[in-house]
Each structure stands twice: as structure tokens, then as C-alpha cells.
Amino acid sequence: MTDAPNRGTGTPVHSDETAANEEPRGQDKTQVLHLGPWNREGGLATYSQYLVRAGRSELDNTIFEVFGWDAEPLFIRGTGVKTLSRSLLFGIRDADVVHVQYIFNRYVLSFPVIVLLCLLTRTPIVMTDHNAEYRDLPFTRFFYLYHQGVYFFVDAVIVHSSARAESIWDRHAGKVTVIPHGVIYREGIKRNPQQIRQLLLPGFIRRNKGYDLAIESMRHLPSEMEVEISGPVHQEGYVEELKQLADRRGVSDQVRWEIGFLPEDVLYEKLRNADLVVLPYKKSRPMSGILGHSISWQVPTILTDFPAFRDAVDCDEAFFDPRTPEELAAAVERLNENLEFQRAIIDTFADLSQERSWENTARKTQAIYESVT
Secondary structure (H helix, E strand, C coil): CCCCCCCCCCCCCCCHHHHHHCCCCCCCCEEEEEEECCCCCCHHHHHHHHHHHHHHHHCCCEEEEEEECCCCCHHHHHHCHHHCCHHHHHHHHHCCEEEEEECHHHHCCHHHHHHHHHHHHCCCEEEEECCCCCCCCCCHHHHHHHHHHHHHHCCEEEECCHHHHHCCCHHHHHHEEECCCCECCCCCCCCCCCCCCEEEEECCECHHHCHHHHHHHHHHCCCCCEEEEEECECCCCHHHHHHHHHHHHCCHHHEEEEECCCCHHHHHHHHHHCCEEEECCCCCCCCCHHHHHHHHHCCCEEEECCHHHHHHCCCHHHEECCCCHHHHHHHHHHHHHCHHHHHHHHHHHHHHHHHCEHHHHHHHHHHHHHHHC
16 A cells, blocks of 8 residues: 555545546445545544545445545534535435544534434444544533434444543443554564664644653753654644743753644654654543554654553553653653663554554454444
């Protein structure tokens, strides 16, 4: 599999991209309407692109059509206006299964309308729930209960970790399946342990990812070590706060910045060249896209010790706890002083990249489609 997934040219179901990839529909084929972000870079769009591409490549009995859910204004996605689309209605009507890549803030009130359309057309609906136990949402308890209610009206729920599955009511257990986040399997990767001089924190620069902790940890590491923070800014002013923190702690010379969106080829080059990736997240996530890329390239990575990350990477050497600058620095030093610790992470990632390839992810997802049709 090459790195760049196919992308559509717009949001309609019968887009140019879809028509070019689909086969004539036969009676023994399952037609899936895949609904999720599509015509953009990163996040759920990348997940959608890789899953659909792998499905089209590997699944002989499944036809994928795509409705790109790329509406940005809150008015459109929040009120359900986008669901008032003939192409969406006809796509749901004609599909055997609707598969929604779901996170609350991408749909808001649109999702109940999509569920209603599926009920009216008697089309089974599968949702991959990418929410992280709703901790990023205000009124956490309300949204937790709201989603427990939503699960009554869908036919299957896919989550990425056992920890996430355990947060769902037992009465929904028969609908819930854990399918780990897919990764790109790269044949021929030969990563070896090496001395650590550069730490890399790539991806969207958000407050919940622990950049301040990484900067604070540099005070406890040798002066020849550097940390590179690369990616687009999610909240204006946050980078300036981080730079001021580095100044106050006297580590500005050890922090390098590359602000802006990272195209895939640039991101991959940075990962290949990094000695160590650091992901000191403040809040639990169902999965990290950057962790998926680290697994794919077999780059040693240090993670906050959250249950969902433990599900994703069963390797003690990859975690640090408690979540303090001192312990993060100590974890970096452990990997630097004992190359066998790096080897343990590399070997774990090598196994995971094959086991959780997008091709295998597509096959596991197909089994869910078959269970609801």
C-alpha cells in the first residue's frame, strides 16, 4: 500500500472518486455507504480514506460508496441542515449498510437525523465511535448519557480499545466490537536502537497533548538533547505561551519549532529521522494518529500511561507514570542508557504494524457489516 489514499472530489455519494472504484453491484455483494470526513487532511478523514481504500482493495464482496462529511460551519453540522440532501437520502436508501465515522463535534444534531433516515429506510447503521469517553466535551455526564441512548438506535458500535468498550453500558455489549485503529504496514522497515539526541512531538498542537510537560522535562535532560515541536496550531496564542515557558525554564535553545501543517511526506521524513517520539497526553484518547504512524515506522515512542494506550501498545518500556516532567525525563534517559528497552518497543511495533494493518482492519470491519445485514 502506498501512503497517499484516494480522495474524492466532493461530498455526494456518487462522486467521481466513487464511480471510478466501484464495481457493478451483484446480488451477493454488500453495498456500504461510508459517511465521514473525507476531503481534508488528517484526523478522521485520513482514517476514512485508508479504511475505504483497504476495503476496496481487499474485500471482494463489498462495494464502498462515500458521502464526505466535511461541513465545517457549526450551523451546518450542528443543526442537521447537511442531512437534507437528496444524495444522502438516496445513498442511505440504496445501501445495505451505513457506516458512520463518528465523533460528536463533527455531527452534533445531524447524527440523530442520520439515524432516523436509516430507521425509515430500514438500513442497518454501524458507527465507529472515536470519542474518548466524552472527556473533551462540556457537561461530560450529560453527553455520556446521551450517547448511551444513541447506542439503542444503531446496529453495531466499533471502538478502538477495551477500555473504551468498558465505558459503554452492559446492555449494549452485544453491539460493541473492539477493532484497534488501523496502521500502515510497511514491509522491509529495519529500525535499530540508537542514541537519543532529538525528541519529536508532531501533530496538531493542542493543550491536551502535554507540550508544556515536554518543555519542562528538558530541564532534567542533557543540554545536547533537543525537542522538536512540529505541526499546525489548534488554538491561537498557545505556541507563544509555550515559548514563554521555555524562556522561563532556560531551555529555549533546546526547543525547535516548525509551525504549520505537515504534509504526509514531511511527517514521514521527520518520523524516520527522529530518535524518539514523545506523546505526554494530558487526557486519555481512544487512539493517537501519531502513535499509529510511530508504530508503522517502528519509531521508539514514550506515552502517558492511559488504559486506552495500554490496549494499543502492550509494552511496559513505552510508558511513563506518574505524569511529571521528572518522570518523563527519567523515561527518556532509561531508553537512552539501555538500548534493549528501545528494542522492546521496536519489536512490539513491528508485530503490531502487521497485525493491525489497514487490510486486516478492513477484513474485521467487513465481519461487522455481515453481522447486521
